[in-house]
Amino acid sequence: MAAFKEEVRHARERRRCLRFLQKGPAWQQRGAKGGCVLLDGGERGTVSVSLTVLGALEKDDLLRCSEGRVVLTATGVACARRLAARRDPFRGQHWEIERRVLQQGTEKEIVSATLSESPLAQLARRRTRNGEPFLTRAEFDAGEKLRADYTCGQIMPRLSANWMATVAAGKRGAAAGGGVELTDAALAARQRVDRALDAVGPELAGILVDICCFLKGVEQVETERGWPVRSAKVVLKTALGALARHYEPSSGARGDKSRPILHWGVENYRPKLA
Template identity: 35%
Template sequence: MQTELRAISTLPAWLPEAVRLYLDHTEEGLSLRALARREGCHASTVMRHVRRCESRRDDPLVDEALAALGRAQGRGHSPATKDSPDMTAPIRPEPSLSAMLDEATIAREARRILRRLAEPQSVLAIAPDMEKAAVLRSLPDGSTARMAVVERSVAQAFALKDWIACRKPGRIATYEITAAGRSALKRLIEAEDATRHGMAEAATPFAGQHRDWAEREIRDEDGPRRVRYNAAESPVAVLGRRRDKDGKPFLSAELVEAAERLREDFELAQMGPRVAQNWDRFLTGADRGSFRPESGGAEGPRQARERVASALRDLGPGLGDMVLRCCCFLEGLEAAERRMGWSARSGKIVLRIALQRLRRHYDETYGRSRPLIG
């Protein structure tokens, strides 16, 4: 028990769990079964983590970081230094990761460095005799520009977290941002923005990494306004994953497909110089009869505009408003309920009824085969 407590207390809190298990096994000598009992998992799970960390020691930054953390635990018999004489001094003293870094420092540096690495043709370069790593970017004229520098210990932490990966080992090793690094960058930016503006997304930072926020200008009875929406996912797709009390999807696949058909036509119809159009006019009595492009309508593919106008006229006010806001403008259900003056949690019921009517409109007008684009 004392050995396990000492292993936990000497490791920094930001270390990934797999790295922590690897160090406890290799440096502290804890068996895989003992670690499995401590973590409440199977021994094979611990073994997979340990083997993966061992295979990553070919990465120079990962190997340096694990060696430094091993010395911090008081043993220092890492594979990188086991063959070195005891009296040989290191060429460059390696700082202790646990003493220099904390969660706030790593997050601050990640927002700065990962943002640069996410740019095209950018890599992080480091050599054994360099105290700091440099972010380099290849320019169109063939030259290379240094975009940022970062402490070696911070780069080691990025490698341990699998935010960067070695793509070209050698005298000067180069690293690229990984998919996990891009997700972490989005998560950190979302958390920072939510903290600055006091938004609700601060409570769900991991969900923020899958969002792609954008803004669109729409016009209604109150005049033009800008709407912030998640371009990566629509409210209909979110409802399509929910299930009712019987375990059935709240929206069937046919209803989700109908919503995507309307959104596709809506996006096609907005191609052209005027992107922000007043689509609410299709829901008013004056424009429900016919659609005349020469009367100031939207520019773009005429067939897509006519399909959207026909669908909205068929749905009429109320149902048409709901699909327009949720399927086309990608407004959330709560925002749509407030704009329409409805009670809370009524929007999803109205949206399902509207999509059922929209599905019938498509079946009666075009049949099961959707019209071809163009």
């Protein structure tokens, strides 16, 4: 019985340690109890872990200890995701889902972004030579907003038959034909997509649809379009910048009345006062 309780306690400590390290690395400190250490996560606080559990996790290749720094391995990250998933833990292990709040003017929309399958999210993790993110938050949010509207507008082509609708009802191909069954929300999403793609122009709209909506990788886009290697990233960033300005016009945008009016005149020109 005592051995069973000890096993349960160690399993609980393993879960607690993995969940704590899932949010970031920690540093070892001497614990108050013998045979225990404190993992200091800075603003996240501390957690007490026994040396036995810590050693077992390192032996199982779930974490790595180096010069007092403790960090999860790739296997440990997958295990922590599986433990944190309430439903379908094995899907949670491989999916990296993040909820984001996208704002357009005064309207806010919460979307779920699957970062593990999104080429845009993979680009957002990359850094420039200066250590700055390759994509700004505004550019990434603009791409996710376009993807959410594209999906909500049911623009994605259906790859299989709609067996839910009967042949007699005449609705089997209605959704694919152009919007007989579309709701008001779907129609509004389609209109937002049309306005966004018109704003960026036909030269940049194609790569936005390919990467943001159809989730094509940059290498695939370069191959299909015959572009040079690593050129799709540059074009995509330019397109996302134009898309972000469409969704959130800056204060210095054209047409802003707060912008000073400039006038070009010849030498010795004097304006007339009305």
